[in-house]
Amino acid sequence: MTIIRDVVVTPVAFRDPPLLNAAGVHQPYALRSVIQVVCDDGVVGLGETYGDDSVLARLRAIAPTLVGRSVFDLNGIRATVEAVVSGVAARDPDRLTGEASQSRAVLSAYAPFEVACLDAQGKALGVRVVDLLGGPARDTVPFAAYLFYKWGGHPGEPPDAFGPALDPDGVVAQARAMVERYGFRSIKLKGGVFPPEQEVTAIRALRKAFPDHPLRLDPNAAWTVETSRWVAAELDGVLEYLEDPTPGIAGMADVARTTRVPLATNMCVVAFEHLPEAVKRDAIDVLLCDHHYWGGLRLCQALATMCQTFGIGLSMHSNTHLGISLAAMVHLAAATPALAYACDTHYPWTVDDVVQPGALRFVDGSVPVPEGPGLGVELDHDALAHLHDTYLRCGIRRRDDAGYMRTVRPDFAPPRGSW
Numbered sequence: 085m086t087i088i089r090d091v092v093v094t095p096v097a098f099r100d101p102p103l104l105n106a107a108g109v110h111q112p113y114a115l116r117s118v119i120q121v122v123c124d125d126g127v128v129g130l131g132e133t134y135g136d137d138s139v140l141a142r143l144r145a146i147a148p149t150l151v152g153r154s155v156f157d158l159n160g161i162r163a164t165v166e167a168v169v170s171g172v173a174a175r176d177p178d179r180l181t182g183e184a185s186q187s188r189a190v191l192s193a194y195a196p197f198e199v200a201c202l203d204a205q206g207k208a209l210g211v212r213v214v215d216l217l218g219g220p221a222r223d224t225v226p227f228a229a230y231l232f233y234k235w236g237g238h239p240g241e242p243p244d245a246f247g248p249a250l251d252p253d254g255v256v257a258q259a260r261a262m263v264e265r266y267g268f269r270s271i272k273l274k275g276g277v278f279p280p281e282q283e284v285t286a287i288r289a290l291r292k293a294f295p296d297h298p299l300r301l302d303p304n305a306a307w308t309v310e311t312s313r314w315v316a317a318e319l320d321g322v323l324e325y326l327e328d329p330t331p332g333i334a335g336m337a338d339v340a341r342t343t344r345v346p347l348a349t350n351m352c353v354v355a356f357e358h359l360p361e362a363v364k365r366d367a368i369d370v371l372l373c374d375h376h377y378w379g380g381l382r383l384c385q386a387l388a389t390m391c392q393t394f395g396i397g398l399s400m401h402s403n404t405h406l407g408i409s410l411a412a413m414v415h416l417a418a419a420t421p422a423l424a425y426a427c428d429t430h431y432p433w434t435v436d437d438v439v440q441p442g443a444l445r446f447v448d449g450s451v452p453v454p455e456g457p458g459l460g461v462e463l464d465h466d467a468l469a470h471l472h473d474t475y476l477r478c479g480i481r482r483r484d485d486a487g488y489m490r491t492v493r494p495d496f497a498p499p500r501g502s503w
C-alpha cells in the first residue's frame with residue numbers, strides 16, 4: 085500500500101531579487117527544503133518548505149521515523165511528527181525559536197510531509213491531489229501580481245527582468261511588465277518601505293494605470309494605528325483590501341472600527357488559537373492562509389470552513405518558493421470553494437526551479453491545475469543537485485526572527501511602527 089522506504093530532505097538555495105520589505109531587502113539567495121518520500125512501489129512524493137537551519141534540523145529528525153508507514157496513514161504520520169518535534173523541543177528548546185507554541189511547530193513540520201504523501205497517494209492511484217481534496221471547485225487558480233519596491237539587481241549582479249522600482253512610476257512600470265507577461269487581473273503592492281504618503285501615491289498611480297484591477301497594499305504591520313487609519317481613509321474605495329497595516333489583533337481591531345476598507349492578515353492570525361479573539365474583536369475581513377504553517381492542505385480546508393462560518397474571506401499568502409509549493413497551492417485553491425480571492429505567489433520572481441518545466445504556467449493571471457497524477461510536477465534531478473550545490477556554497481543558513489530572508493540596509497530599514 086505505497087509504503088515509505090526512504091525520506092530524502094535536500095536543502096536548496098536559489099536566486100532571489102533584491103525585493104524590499106519593512107524589514108530590509110531579500111538576500112541574493114532564498115532557501116527551501118525539498119522533500120522526496122520514496123515508496124516501495126517506485127512512487128516518489130514531493131514536498132517543499134522553508135530551508136533555514138532550524139527547520140532543516142526538524143525535517144531531518146522526522147525523515148527516518150516515517151520509514152515503514154503508508155502514505156495513506158496521514159494521521160499516523162502527523163502523530164509521528166508530533167512525537168519527534170516534542171522530542172526535539174525537550175532536548176533543545178531553542179530549535180523552536182520563532183514558534184509561538186509547540187503545536188505550531190508541529191503543524192509547520194508536518195505540512196511538507198503531508199504534501200509529499202498526498203502527491204504519492206495521487207501518483208499511486210493515478211488521480212490528482214485536487215481530486216483527493218474533494219475535487220475541483222475551479223480548474224484554474226487566479227493569482228495576484230505581487231509587486232515589490234526593489235533595486236535593479238543585487239550589487240555586482242546583472243539587473244533582473246523587471247528592473248528597479250523605487251517610486252510610483254517604477255511600481256507602475258513593474259506592474260505593466262508583470263501584467264503583460266502573466267496576465268494578472270489583481271495587483272498587490274508590498275509596502276512598509278517608504279513613507280506612507282509615497283505608498284498611497286503609488287496605489288493611486290496603479291489605480292490610474294489599471295482602473296479595473298483589484299488592488300491590495302501590504303506594509304507588513306509597519307504602521308501605527310493612526311497611520312493605518314489615515315492610509316485607509318485615503319484609499320477608501322480604491323483598495324480591495326489593506327493587509328496587516330498595523331501589528332496585533334487589538335491594533336487591527338482599532339483600525340477596523342474606523343474604516344470601511346476590508347482588512348486582511350497573514351500576521352496577526354497565524355494559528356487556529358488566534359481565531360476566537362480576531363472574531364470577537366471583529367479585527368479582520370480576510371485571512372491569508374498558507375499551507376506551510378497552517379498544517380498542510382487539509383487543515384487549510386478546515387480553516388476555510390471556519391472562515392466561512394465567521395464571515396471571513398479567504399485568500400492565500402506566499403513566501404519565496406519553488407514549483408512544488410506552487411503546485412500544492414494550486415491544488416489547494418482549486419479544491420477549496422471559499423478561497424475566492426486571487427492568491428499571492430512569489431513565483432514570477434523565481435528564476436530557478438527544481439521541477440521540470442511545462443506543468444505550471446500562467447494563463448490570464450491564473451494557473452491551470454496540472455493534469456498529471458499527484459501534484460502533477462516532476463523533479464528535475466540535475467536542477468535539484470545544482471541548487472543544493474548553491475546552498476552549500478552560498479553561506480546563507482537562516483531567516484531572521486521575523487521570518488524574512490534579508491540583509492538590513494540602514495536606509496531601507498525604517499523603524500517599525502514609527503509611521
Ligand SMILES: O=C([O-])C(=O)C[C@H](O)[C@@H](O)C(=O)[O-]
Pocket residue numbers: 103104105274302304350401402403404428488
Ligand atoms: O505579508 C506577506 O505577504 C509576507 O510576509 C510575504 C513575504 O515574506 C514578503 O513580505 C517578502 O517576500 O518580503
